[in-house]
């Protein structure tokens with residue numbers, strides 16, 4: 314799996330969901346699981362939405378000052394993912410190429426997003442919830 318410890322934010326729920334996203338994305342390029350591609354893409358679509366909603370909720374209830382900007386990043390990626398998904402649906406015999414580009418797009422986006430934006434929120438969240446104790 315392409316998830317590494319350096320991607321850990323320290324917020325257990327978020328980290329678990331990130332790991333699951335990486336696990337699912339891995340299936341897309343696993344030739345022994347080629348029959349699961351379509352199902353995996355559908356799962357990813359709903360799991361990404363759930364994950365974003367959970368993160369946004371966590372930011373909201375913690376009064377995270379950058380919640381709106383963070384949400385915008387999620388909205389943009391949801392749009393990109395939908396476009397790629399639609400491209401896959403209509404790719405005909407080029408489906409494999411599209412799957413590979415979905416795999417690298419999702420991994421690339423996730424890594425950048427986690428390293429910068431999710432970690433920034435995690436720092437805020439952990440400091441805030443530590444202070445409350």
Ligand SMILES: [Fe+2]
Nearest residue numbers: 368426430431
């Ligand atoms: Fe996020």
